Every structure is written in C-alpha cells, then in structure tokens.
Amino acid sequence: MTVTPAPYxxxxxxxxxxxxxxxxEVDPETAHITITVTARGKDRRTALDDLTRRNAHVLELVRTYGQAVEKLETGAFSVTPELTAGGRDEKIRAYHGRVHITAVLGDFTALGELTTRIADLDMTHINGPWWNLRPDSPAHARARRQAVQEAVQRAREYADALGTHLTALLDIADLGAENAAPLAPMPAAPGSFRASAAYGGAEPETPPALDLEPQRQTLYAQVNARFTMAPPKL
Structure with a gap:
C-alpha cells in the first residue's frame, strides 16, 4: 500500500x-508607435476636411511598408470647438480635430524611415517606439522553464546540505496562483524618439532615416515549489 506524504x-x-x-534579457520582437493627426479650421467643415485628408495620407503612407507593419489601428477621434477667450458670449474661435493611430512593426529595418517620414508631415505628431515581445514569444516559455529548473536545483541543494535527497514533488505554482500577490507586469520600454511635424511652410526633402537601436527586454519568471525528501540523519 502506497502512503501519500502529507503536504505539510x-x-x-x-x-x-x-x-x-x-x-x-532578450531582443524585442515588435515596436509600437503612436501617431496623432491634427487639424484646425475656422469652421467645423474645414477642420474635418483637413483632418480626413491628413488621416488618409498617414494611413496610406504606413500601408506602403507592407508586411513590415503587423497592425494598424485607429483609436480616438474628436472635433472640438475653441471658444473665444475672455468673451461674455460663447463664440467659437476655431475647431480642432484629432485622430489617434497606432502602428505595430515587426521589421525594424523600416522603423527609422517610417518614423521620420511621419514626423515630416504637417500637423502630425509621433511618439515611440515602445519595444515589446509577442504574447506567444518562445522567450516566455524559456523563462518559465529556467524558473522551474532553479526551484528543483535549490531544493536539491537544501536536501544535500542535510545529507539526504528529494523523493517527490508535492506541487508547483506560479507566483499569485495561491492567493499571493501577483507580480506587477514589467512595462514596455519606450524609446526616446518623439517628434512633431512643422506647421505649414514649403515641404522639405525627405529626411534621412533615424537609426533606432532596439531596446532589450527583461523577462522575469517565478514559481513556488514544494518537495518531500528522505528523512535526514541529524
């Protein structure tokens, strides 16, 4: 008859x-950039027409990079009035339009050129890049395996210090799986690039592409494990 050891x-x-x-520490797999297209007009229709034209131009430009762009999404859109300052009446001075766009690139060779071309557009702002790993990246599994191997090695060292050996694994759990406080996820590391396009003027020549060096990502994994060991001779 086999006796199951007590978990305690x-x-x-x-x-x-x-x-x-x-x-x-691993190399990133994707780069996120955020693009804000703006427009300003004395009437709502002018602001909306300019915003629509600039937004279409940005989307068309990003799409020219083909498979290098893994995701292209439009976020918030707004057209808001600007009231005359200091006036008693609520008179509208101008209208401001704004569209937020997010692009995710998996090919970093196109990233520097795309960011500078977007930054060169009128009334357009760009932020990023934010470097990231994909959710299904093999690096996550590597970190988990190493955490498990570390747990087994530690347990063996404790048993060896007592002159005995491990006999069974009772359980193994991610940190937070047993009513413990989970680790806060590590935020994506932002790059240092941020630019705003000029307001008007003659269109300059295409600027040289930025040399953006991908920022390595830090993965952290932790597991709790419990083992039984043969009774040591103390």
Whole structure:
C-alpha cells in the first residue's frame, strides 16, 4: 500500500519549500508607435476636411511598408470647438480635430524611415517606439522553464546540505496562483524618439532615416515549489 506524504511535511516525509526565479534579457520582437493627426479650421467643415485628408495620407503612407507593419489601428477621434477667450458670449474661435493611430512593426529595418517620414508631415505628431515581445514569444516559455529548473536545483541543494535527497514533488505554482500577490507586469520600454511635424511652410526633402537601436527586454519568471525528501540523519 502506497502512503501519500502529507503536504505539510512529517518527520517521515520532511517537506522543503523553495522559490525558483529566472531573469532573461532578450531582443524585442515588435515596436509600437503612436501617431496623432491634427487639424484646425475656422469652421467645423474645414477642420474635418483637413483632418480626413491628413488621416488618409498617414494611413496610406504606413500601408506602403507592407508586411513590415503587423497592425494598424485607429483609436480616438474628436472635433472640438475653441471658444473665444475672455468673451461674455460663447463664440467659437476655431475647431480642432484629432485622430489617434497606432502602428505595430515587426521589421525594424523600416522603423527609422517610417518614423521620420511621419514626423515630416504637417500637423502630425509621433511618439515611440515602445519595444515589446509577442504574447506567444518562445522567450516566455524559456523563462518559465529556467524558473522551474532553479526551484528543483535549490531544493536539491537544501536536501544535500542535510545529507539526504528529494523523493517527490508535492506541487508547483506560479507566483499569485495561491492567493499571493501577483507580480506587477514589467512595462514596455519606450524609446526616446518623439517628434512633431512643422506647421505649414514649403515641404522639405525627405529626411534621412533615424537609426533606432532596439531596446532589450527583461523577462522575469517565478514559481513556488514544494518537495518531500528522505528523512535526514541529524
């Protein structure tokens, strides 16, 4: 008859509880940029027409990079009036239009050129890049495996220090899986590039592409594990 060892440990089946950790630095897989297209007009229709034209131009420009762009999404859109300052009556001085666009690139060779071309457009602002890993990146699995291996190694070292050996694995769990406070996710690291296009004037020649160096990402994994070991001779 096989006796299952108690999870809390007994003199016959001592328990050892350990924490396994892993920290990896890996190259990013995607770069996110945010684009804000703006327009200003004395009447609503003028502001809306200019905004529509500039938005279409930005989308067309981004799409010319084909498969280098993995995702292109339009976010918030707004057209708001600007009231005359200091006036008693609510008179509208101008209208401001704004569209937010997000682009995700997986080919970093096109990133520098695209960002400078967007920054060169009128009434257009660009922020980023924010470097990231894909949710299904193999790097996440590598970090988890290393955390498990670290937990097993720690437990073996504790058992070896007592002159004994591990006999069974009781359980293994992600940090936070057992009513513990989960780790806060590490934020995506933003790049230093931020630019605003000029307001009007003659259109300059296409600027040289920025040399953007991808920022390495840090992955962190942690697991809790409990083992039983053979009774040591103390």
């Amino acid at each position: 440990g007994t003199p016959d089946h001592p328990r050892v509880a350990v924490c396994g950790e892993a920290r990896l």
